[in-house]
Amino acid sequence: MQGASGIPLDDREIIELYLSRDENAIKQTDVKYRKFIYKLAYNILHDESDCEECISDTYLGVWNAIPPTVPSSFAAFICAIARRYAIKRYHALSKKRAVPSEMTVSLSELGDIAYDVSTVESEHETAALGELINSFVRSLSSRRRYIFISRYYFAEPIDRIASDLMLSRSMINKELARIKNDLKQLLISEGYSI
Amino acid sequence: MKNICQKQLSEAISCLDEDVLADYLNQKNQKQIKQKRISSLCKALIAAAACFAIIVGSMHFLPMLADDKQPPEAHVTWESTATITTPPVADSRLTVTGVPSFVYDGASAVQSAPPAFRFEVSGFVVKARATEIYKDTYSVYSGHADVLPRDYRVVKMQTLETVRGENMPQYFLYLLPEHLYTDLTEYECLLLSLYQKGTSEFVIVNNTLGTAQCLGMPVFANDSAEYGNVIAFNNGIFDESLWLTGSWQTGYQFGKYLLDEYDGSLFVSRGDTCQAVIDKINNESAMHFGEGPECVVALSFDTKEASDALSYVSLSDKNVFLQKYSTGSKWVSFVRYICGCVTDETVTIDLETGEVSYDGSRYSENDITALPDISFDIAKKVADYRLEIPSPPHIDTDGKKLLRLYVSGAYFKKSGNTYGLVNTSWLYMDADDYYVQYQDEEFLLYDTANGTAYTVTLQELAELLEEEMPDTEYGKPIEIPMC
Numbered sequence: 001m002q003g004a005s006g007i008p009l010d011d012r013e014i015i016e017l018y019l020s021r022d023e024n025a026i027k028q029t030d031v032k033y034r035k036f037i038y039k040l041a042y043n044i045l046h047d048e049s050d051c052e053e054c055i056s057d058t059y060l061g062v063w064n065a066i067p068p069t070v071p072s073s074f075a076a077f078i079c080a081i082a083r084r085y086a087i088k089r090y091h092a093l094s095k096k097r098a099v100p101s102e103m104t105v106s107l108s109e110l111g112d113i114a115y116d117v118s119t120v121e122s123e124h125e126t127a128a129l130g131e132l133i134n135s136f137v138r139s140l141s142s143r144r145r146y147i148f149i150s151r152y153y154f155a156e157p158i159d160r161i162a163s164d165l166m167l168s169r170s171m172i173n174k175e176l177a178r179i180k181n182d183l184k185q186l187l188i189s190e191g192y193s194i
Numbered sequence: 195m196k197n198i199c200q201k202q203l204s205e206a207i208s209c210l211d212e213d214v215l216a217d218y219l220n221q222k223n224q225k226q227i228k229q230k231r232i233s234s235l236c237k238a239l240i241a242a243a244a245c246f247a248i249i250v251g252s253m254h255f256l257p258m259l260a261d262d263k264q265p266p267e268a269h270v271t272w273e274s275t276a277t278i279t280t281p282p283v284a285d286s287r288l289t290v291t292g293v294p295s296f297v298y299d300g301a302s303a304v305q306s307a308p309p310a311f312r313f314e315v316s317g318f319v320v321k322a323r324a325t326e327i328y329k330d331t332y333s334v335y336s337g338h339a340d341v342l343p344r345d346y347r348v349v350k351m352q353t354l355e356t357v358r359g360e361n362m363p364q365y366f367l368y369l370l371p372e373h374l375y376t377d378l379t380e381y382e383c384l385l386l387s388l389y390q391k392g393t394s395e396f397v398i399v400n401n402t403l404g405t406a407q408c409l410g411m412p413v414f415a416n417d418s419a420e421y422g423n424v425i426a427f428n429n430g431i432f433d434e435s436l437w438l439t440g441s442w443q444t445g446y447q448f449g450k451y452l453l454d455e456y457d458g459s460l461f462v463s464r465g466d467t468c469q470a471v472i473d474k475i476n477n478e479s480a481m482h483f484g485e486g487p488e489c490v491v492a493l494s495f496d497t498k499e500a501s502d503a504l505s506y507v508s509l510s511d512k513n514v515f516l517q518k519y520s521t522g523s524k525w526v527s528f529v530r531y532i533c534g535c536v537t538d539e540t541v542t543i544d545l546e547t548g549e550v551s552y553d554g555s556r557y558s559e560n561d562i563t564a565l566p567d568i569s570f571d572i573a574k575k576v577a578d579y580r581l582e583i584p585s586p587p588h589i590d591t592d593g594k595k596l597l598r599l600y601v602s603g604a605y606f607k608k609s610g611n612t613y614g615l616v617n618t619s620w621l622y623m624d625a626d627d628y629y630v631q632y633q634d635e636e637f638l639l640y641d642t643a644n645g646t647a648y649t650v651t652l653q654e655l656a657e658l659l660e661e662e663m664p665d666t667e668y669g670k671p672i673e674i675p676m677c
Contacts, residue, residue: 008628035629073216080215084208091201107200114203126202130209137214142221149218152207164222192196 008032011074018066025066026059029078036075037082043155044086046101050093057085083153103155109176110152113184113194136186140179147175311422311449313461315475317389318359318414321468324368324378326350330402331372345372345401346415354383357472369415373441378426381433385471387423388414420445425462425471432466497548507541532562535603535614555607566640566647568603568614575601575618586620586634588669594622594632608658614640614647615655624671634668 009017009028017025034055041054061081071077093099107114137145143165150156150164162172188194328348346369356362368386370378378384390412416423422445426436434453437446452460461474495501507528524546530539538554578584583599585591598621605614616638624630637655640647656663 031628071212073212073219075219076212076215079219080208080210080212084205087204087208091204103204107204110200110203114198114200125196126205127209129198129202129206133206134209134211134214137210145214146218146221149210149215150222152204153210153215153218187198192198194198 015066015070015074018063019070026063029059029062030055033075033078037078040079040082040154041086042101043157044083044090044101044103045093046099050089054082054086054089058082061085101155102157106151106155110180113180113187132186132190133183136183144175144179147172148179151176311445311452311460313385313422313425313475314387314416314418315358315461317387317416318362319357319475320351320353320359320362320386320388320414321355321357321383321472322351322353322366322368322386323383324349324381325352325365327370327377327379332369333401344417346370347372347375349378350411351384351386351414355472357385357475359388363412365411367411367413369413371417371419374420376436376439376442378424381426381436382428382430383468384427385425385468385475386414387416389416390414418445422449422460427468430467432462432464432468432471434464495543495548499550500543500548503541503543503550530557532557532565532605535568535605537605538607557605557607557612561607561612564642565605565612566614566642568605568616568640571638571647572601572603572616575616584618586622586669587636588634589620589622589632590669591622593625595625597621597623597631606659608660611641611643613642613658616640630671630673632669632671 008031011032014025014028014032017028037055037058038051041051042048045051045054058078058081061084062078065077065081069077087103090099090101090103094104098104137148140148146165147161150161151158158169158172158176162169165172184194326349328350330348332346332348333344349368349370351366351368353362353364353366368388370376420437420442424436426433436442437449449460453462453464462471495504507530525542525544527540527542530537530541537557539557540553542551542553543549579599579601583596598619600619600621601616602619603614603616605612607613618636618638620632620634622632622634635652637650637652638647639650639655639658650658652666652668653663
C-alpha cells in the first residue's frame with residue numbers, strides 16, 4: 001500500500017480512501033498532515049497534549065465530513081477543521097488560565113478591534129462576521145492577504161512571516177498596522193462598535 | 195451597535211473560504227520551496243525548456259569516452275523519421291526517438307496503490323472506435339516518474355465524438371498497457387478518458403525493432419486504463435465483457451460492487467447507451483479533480499514569418515523541436531532537442547498575430563554535426579545504474595532512503611563554443627521522515643572545442659555559464675513543506 005514506508009499519498013488518493021470508508025484514510029492523513037496540524041495547533045495552544053487531542057479531533061472531524069463533502073483542496077479543508085478545534089480548545093482553556101501561545105499575542109494585537117471580555121454571541125452573528133472578514137481578506141493585496149492569514153489564522157510568529165516574505169520585521173509590523181486599520185474602518189462602517 | 199469579543203473574532207476568522215486558504219497554502223509552499231530547495235544551475239540554464247528529461251541514443255560515438263565495451267543494452271539507435279507521414283497536427287512531432295533518461299523513483303517503485311475505479315474526467319474524453327492494433331510492442335520512457343519503462347500496444351483510434359477537450363484529430367494513437375492487451379476492434383465504440391502524451395517529454399521505443407520511433411500521429415494514453423477509464427459498447431449498449439477479461443479484472447475487482455449496487459459514483463450502469471453515459475459525464479461536475487485537458491494544437495498561419503518558423507522547427511534526422519502548449523495560451527513554443535537532449539533554443543509563435551521570436555542559442559547544421567552525442571554516455575549510465583545505484587558525492591546515505599535518481603542531458607552554447615552536459619541527481623529522505631530530504635548532483639561536461647569530457651563542480655559550471663552561483667548545500671537537510 002502506498003504510504004506504508006512513510007511516503008505520503010496524493011491528496012486525491014487520500015480523499016478516495018475516505019470516500020470508500022477505508023480506515024487507512026486516517027493513517028494516510030496522519031502520515032501526510034500530522035506535523036502540519038501539530039504546528040497549526042501548537043501556535044494556538046502551546047501545549048503538546050492539547051495539540052495531540054486537537055489532532056485526534058481533526059481526524060475524526062475529517063472522517064465524519066468526507067463523505068458527503070469532497071473537498072477541492074484537502075490541505076485547506078484539514079486546516080479549517082483543525083483550526084476550529086484548536087480555537088475551541090483555546091477558548092475553553094483561556095477561561096481557566098492564560099494560554100502562553102502566539103495566538104494570545106496575535107489576538108492581543110487585535111485588542112483595539114475586539115474586546116478581551118467574552119460576550120454571548122450567536123452562531124448567526126459569528127457567521128455574519130466571518131463573511132465580512134472573508135470579503136475583507138479577498139479585497140487585500142496578495143502580500144497583505146498572506147500576512148493577515150499567517151498572523152491571524154495560523155498565528156505565525158512575525159519573524160517567520162518576515163522570513164517567508166523576505167521582508168524585515170518592522171515592515172511586517174507596519175503592514176499589520178495598515179491591515180488592522182482597514183479592518184477597523186470596515187467593521188465600523190458595517191455597524192460594529194469598536 | 196454590535197460589540198466584538200476576541201472569541202467571536204477568532205471564530206469568525208476560522209470561516210475563511212477554502213479557496214482562499216488553498217491559495218495561501220500554495221503560496222506558502224512556493225515561498226518555502228524557493229528558499230529551501232537547491233536551485234540547480236543546470237535547470238536554470240534551460241528554464242525555458244522546463245526540464246531536460248529526454249535522453250537519446252546516438253549516431254556518433256564520442257571519442258573521449260570511447261572504450262572497448264559493447265554499447266549497453268539500454269542503448270537504442272536513432273531512427274530516421276523522414277518516411278513518416280505527418281498529419282496536420284503539430285504535436286505529431288512530439289513522439290521523439292531515443293533512449294530514455296534514467297529515473298529511479300523509490301517511492302513509486304515500492305508502493306503503488308490502485309486508483310479508485312471511476313472514469314476520470316480530468317483529461318480528454320473521447321468516443322472512439324479502434325481501427326487497428328499495431329503488432330509490435332512499445333516501451334514508453336517517461337522523463338518524470340518511471341523506474342522501468344512500461345510496455346504498451348499501440349491502437350489506432352478514430353474519433354467519433356469529442357466529449358471533453360478541443361481539436362481532437364480524426365485519428366489518433368492510443369497506448370494500451372501491454373498487460374491489458376485485448377482486441378479493442380471487437381467493440382463497436384469506446385468511451386476513453388485520455389491524456390495526451392507529448393505535452394510533457396517522453397520517448398517511444400519499438401521493442402521488436404529495438405529502435406526508438408516517431409509514430410507520426412498524436413499519442414494519447416491513460417495509465418489507469420483498467421480502473422474504469424475505458425468503457426466499451428456493443429449494439430449501442432454498455433458492454434461489461436471488456437472488464438471481465440484478463441487483466442482488466444485487476445481494476446474491476448475494485449469497482450464491481452459499484453456496478454452491482456449502482457450508487458451514482460460511476461458514470462455508467464448496466465443497460466446504458468453510450469449517449470446516456472456521455473450525458474452523465476457532461477452533467478457531472480463534483481468529481482472533476484483536474485484542471486482540464488491539454489490541447490492538441492493544429493497550426494496554420496497566413497504569415498510568411500510563421501510559416502517559415504514552422505518549416506524551421508520541422509523534423510530532421512538528428513534533431514527535433516518539441517511543441518509546448520497549454521490550454522488557453524496565446525502562444526506555442528518549440529524547444530529544440532538534439533539527439534533527444536534539450537537545448538537552450540526556443541522558437542515561439544504568437545497564435546493570434548503569427549509573430550515569431552527566436553530565443554536562446556541558434557544551432558546550425560554544422561553545430562549539430564559537430565556536437566558529441568552525450569546520449570551514448572547516458573545510455574551507459576542507465577545500464578550501470580540498473581545494476582547498482584551510484585553513491586552520491588555529498589550525502590552520507592546511512593539512515594536515509596533513496597527517493598529519486600535522475601540522469602539527464604542538455605546541450606548549450608557559450609561564447610561561441612558548444613557543450614554537452616550530463617547531470618546526475620539524487621534525492622534522499624530521512625528513513626523515517628519524508629519531510630526531511632537531501633539533494634545531490636554531479637555534472638559531466640563535454641567540451642567540443644578541445645574534445646574532452648570531465649567532471650565539473652557546480653561552481654565551475656556557474657563560472658562557465660557566467661551565472662551567479664546558486665545558494666546550494668548538497669547533502670544538507672531540506673525541510674519540505676508539509677502540504
